Structure formats: structure tokens, C-alpha cells
Amino acid sequence: MGEKLSVAFLELRILSHATEDAEKVYKAFKNVVTSEVLVEAEPSRQKLEGHYGNPITLLTLKTYSKPLIKKTLTNIFGRLSRSDKLRLLAELEDRIDGEGNFYLRLDKQAAYLGQLKLEDSDPIRVRIKLSITARQKSRLLEACKGLIEELAES
Numbered sequence: 001m002g003e004k005l006s007v008a009f010l011e012l013r014i015l016s017h018a019t020e021d022a023e024k025v026y027k028a029f030k031n032v033v034t035s036e037v038l039v040e041a042e043p044s045r046q047k048l049e050g051h052y053g054n055p056i057t058l059l060t061l062k063t064y065s066k067p068l069i070k071k072t073l074t075n076i077f078g079r080l081s082r083s084d085k086l087r088l089l090a091e092l093e094d095r096i097d098g099e100g101n102f103y104l105r106l107d108k109q110a111a112y113l114g115q116l117k118l119e120d121s122d123p124i125r126v127r128i129k130l131s132i133t134a135r136q137k138s139r140l141l142e143a144c145k146g147l148i149e150e151l152a153e154s
């Protein structure tokens with residue numbers, strides 16, 4: 001395996017539209033972060049307004065806690081299908097920005113049903129802030145591969 005990757009923080013964001021049941025959206029969120037993590041870290045709720053004045057609630061959880069980060073990422077990577085893990089590895093370079101953020105988008109509907117899978121449309125957005133800078137891109141890619149493989153086996 002490559003070098004050990006350090007995660008500075010983890011942020012999850014999900015939008016709850018007026019047409020959606022807020023409790024179902026929260027359940028989807030909870031299935032990604034786990035009830036255990038939500039006992040220790042309370043997500044913030046922000047009221048927003050859509051383009052046509054429709055109410056939207058943004059649910060955000062940001063943590064710097066290494067144990068909570070590990071629990072959440074282990075839950076995510078451990079529950080993704082083999083094909084989604086292979087897709088992540090294939091798209092790794094495109095999922096990391098110049099600031100060292102690693103992005104995932106998870107299917108909100110599937111998460112509500114207790115399944116985790118990658119999806120770009122109306123997703124649960126996951127941002128993993130990595131401690132290695134983009135200037136060290138090859139190290140970053142190698143470390144991300146190691147993180148995915150390690151947590152998927154946990």
C-alpha cells in the first residue's frame with residue numbers, strides 16, 4: 001500500500017427541497033454518517049431559497065475529529081459496491097481539486113434505502129480535505145488509493 005493519508009476534515013452536505021420529506025432526507029444523511037457519529041457531531045441546518053423562491057434546507061456536517069472521520073469514511077467506502085470502488089479509482093484524478101479536496105457524490109435516494117452508491121444528480125456531497133497538497137499530486141493519488149482500499153476492507 002502507498003503512504004498513509006492524513007485527512008484534515010470531512011464535510012457532508014445534503015439539500016432538502018420543499019417537495020421532499022425532511023425526515024426522509026435526514027434518514028439518508030444518517031445512513032451515510034451513521035447514528036453513532038451523529039451522537040457526537042450535530043449537523044447544522046441552513047434555510048435557503050431556490051431560484052423560484054422555493055424553500056430549501058441545507059444540512060451540513062463538518063468534523064475535524066479523527067475518530068469520527070474514520071468511522072464515517074469506513075462506513076462509506078466499506079458499503080460502496082465493487083464497481084463504485086473501481087469507478088472511484090478510475091476517476092480519482094478528476095475527483096481531487098487543486099486545494100487537496102477529494103469529492104464524492106452519493107445517491108440520496110439509495111442512502112435513504114440504506115445503500116451507498118455514487119451518483120451525480122441531487123447527491124449527498126462529501127468533501128474530504130486531505131493534508132497533502134496538490135503540488136504533491138502523485139503522492140496524493142497514491143495515498144487516496146490506499147485510503148479507499150484500506151477503509152473498504154475495514
